[in-house]
Amino acid sequence: MLLKDDRQISGEGAVGSSPNAKRRKRVSDYNNSPVSPQQNAEGEMEKDLSGQSSDVQKEPDEKKPITEQNPGSNFRGKQTGKQGKNASSADGFKENYIHVRARRGQATNSHSLAERVRREKISERMRLLQELVPGCNKITGKAVMLDEIINYVQSLQQQVEFLSMKLATVNPEQNVDIEQILSKDIINSRSDTRAILGFVPGSSSSHRFHRGTFQGTLPSISSTTPKYPLLPQTVLDNELHGLFQVGFDSCPAVDNLGSNGHFKPEL
Amino acid sequence: MISKGATWNSNSCRIKFARRFVSALLHMRNRNTRPGSLTIEGVRTHTQRIKIAAYLSMAQAVGSRRAWSRAVLSKHGSRARRHSRMGRSSVGLKKTRVIRSYPPGELGQAKKLRQLVPGGKTMDMCSLLEETAHYIKCLATQVKVMQTLADNFSK
Numbered sequence: 544m545l546l547k548d549d550r551q552i553s554g555e556g557a558v559g560s561s562p563n564a565k566r567r568k569r570v571s572d573y574n575n576s577p578v579s580p581q582q583n584a585e586g587e588m589e590k591d592l593s594g595q596s597s598d599v600q601k602e603p604d605e606k607k608p609i610t611e612q613n614p615g616s617n618f619r620g621k622q623t624g625k626q627g628k629n630a631s632s633a634d635g636f637k638e639n640y641i642h643v644r645a646r647r648g649q650a651t652n653s654h655s656l657a658e659r660v661r662r663e664k665i666s667e668r669m670r671l672l673q674e675l676v677p678g679c680n681k682i683t684g685k686a687v688m689l690d691e692i693i694n695y696v697q698s699l700q701q702q703v704e705f706l707s708m709k710l711a712t713v714n715p716e717q718n719v720d721i722e723q724i725l726s727k728d729i730i731n732s733r734s735d736t737r738a739i740l741g742f743v744p745g746s747s748s749s750h751r752f753h754r755g756t757f758q759g760t761l762p763s764i765s766s767t768t769p770k771y772p773l774l775p776q777t778v779l780d781n782e783l784h785g786l787f788q789v790g791f792d793s794c795p796a797v798d799n800l801g802s803n804g805h806f807k808p809e810l
Numbered sequence: 811m812i813s814k815g816a817t818w819n820s821n822s823c824r825i826k827f828a829r830r831f832v833s834a835l836l837h838m839r840n841r842n843t844r845p846g847s848l849t850i851e852g853v854r855t856h857t858q859r860i861k862i863a864a865y866l867s868m869a870q871a872v873g874s875r876r877a878w879s880r881a882v883l884s885k886h887g888s889r890a891r892r893h894s895r896m897g898r899s900s901v902g903l904k905k906t907r908v909i910r911s912y913p914p915g916e917l918g919q920a921k922k923l924r925q926l927v928p929g930g931k932t933m934d935m936c937s938l939l940e941e942t943a944h945y946i947k948c949l950a951t952q953v954k955v956m957q958t959l960a961d962n963f964s965k
Contacts, residue, residue, distance in 0.1 A: 661936065668939035675946050689919040692942060696926045699949040706956040707860040710835065711853055713963045 824951045826871035831955065834863040862886055868952050878941045881929025 669688055673679045676695045682688050838859060869882035923938060924930035927945050930938055 664936050665939060668936065668943065671943050672939060672946070675943055686919065689923065692946075693919060693922050693926065696923070696942070696946060696949070699946070699953055700926070702953045703864060703949070703956065704857070704861055706953065706960055707864060708853070708857045709960045710956065710963065711856040711860050713960065 820947065820951060823871055823948065824955060827868050827948075827952060828955045828959075830867035830870055831864055832959070834867055835860065835959075838863065864952060864956060868948055872944075872948060876941060876944055877933065877937065878928045878930070878945050885928070 669685060672692055673682070673688060676691055679688065679691050682691060838856075842856065865882055866886050869879040870887070872879040874880050874883070920935060920938065923942060924933070927938065927942050930941065933941065
């Protein structure tokens with residue numbers, strides 16, 4: 544009976560990793576926490592993925608070194624060592640136990656695979672997002688990353704609102720040449736998002752300010768955003784550096800506008 | 811990591827958006843005979859219209875390739891509804907999919923993200939993240955274009 548308990552305990556650690564009702568019902572009295580559930584789960588998962596019930600017999604042998612590592616259960620490790628030899632001989636006795644494990648592996652095989660694939664996909668997308676959102680290279684962890692993403696999207700939307708307000712209040716110049724502006728625009732706005740990040744604190748504070756006292760801020764829109772006129776400078780500086788590298792990229796685009804020869808002297 | 815293909819795509823996205831947005835602005839300006847340009851409400855309405863025009867022109871520049879752009883187009887544009895022949899009619903989808911149990915494990919943050927990204931309410935986590943990535947990219951270009959426009963107009 545003692546042997547059986549040890550076997551159960553050695554396999555018990557895997558319970559925490561997957562919710563299988565059958566596995567939980569098997570456990571009777573269980574005080575000790577023999578192994579870290581992750582290690583067991585790893586071993587279990589490997590076995591699940593690699594083979595079916597034929598590999599099950601190897602499982603106790605594999606679990607043996609894992610249980611021995613645990614400081615709290617040294618003598619149990621020795622006991623499982625004994626069991627390892629007995630495993631093959633006492634197959635019939637432990638048949639029902641192994642059967643449960645196999646069934647568990649089979650039942651959750653597709654589940655675990657699908658979950659693992661899903662998790663892989665999600666982590667891959669999170670990595671993509673990490674590259675998109677500036678300043679998130681050092682962040683590891685989904686929760687913090689999601690917070691950053693949410694903040695970034697909110698700040699972008701706030702910027703859109705602020706800029707649309709600015710565009711609404713500006714006086715239209717009748718002599719604007721659309722093509723010229725577009726060409727300047729496309730070349731100029733190729734900067735990195737660092738410029739935008741510098742803009743954000745100014746925008747959020749002044750935006751709140753605008754909502755409160757709109758009449759008073761109409762003349763002072765330019766004054767409350769001191770960073771704002773600075774941005775084109777940084778944009779142009781970055782632009783000049785990046786222009787020579789990506790000039791050949793923008794050429795096909797600029798050719799469409801027909802102002803290929805113009806932008807360089809303008810800058 | 812940024813290959814030529816990526817810059818070309820973003821550039822064409824930017825050009826399309828810039829063109830549409832500027833033409834929409836001019837159209838709005840011609841339509842607005844500027845009586846209420848100095849009242850608060852007038853400016854606010856104008857701001858709202860400009861904002862909607864910005865999002866709409868961005869979604870039109872993207873086309874119907876993305877779920878979020880389809881959501882924006884179906885929400886705002888009547889012209890787009892006639893054009894979009896994609897099988898997704900979001901109205902029908904919404905009726906059948908409103909009662910949806912959010913997948914556990916992400917809790918409040920995924921909910922917030924769904925509210926932020928257009929059309930995110932009926933998406934699973936995986937596609938939500940993908941749409942968010944594309945949406946962030948397009949939003950960034952939108953902000954850049956609008957910024958330079960505002961600069962040029964206010965000089």
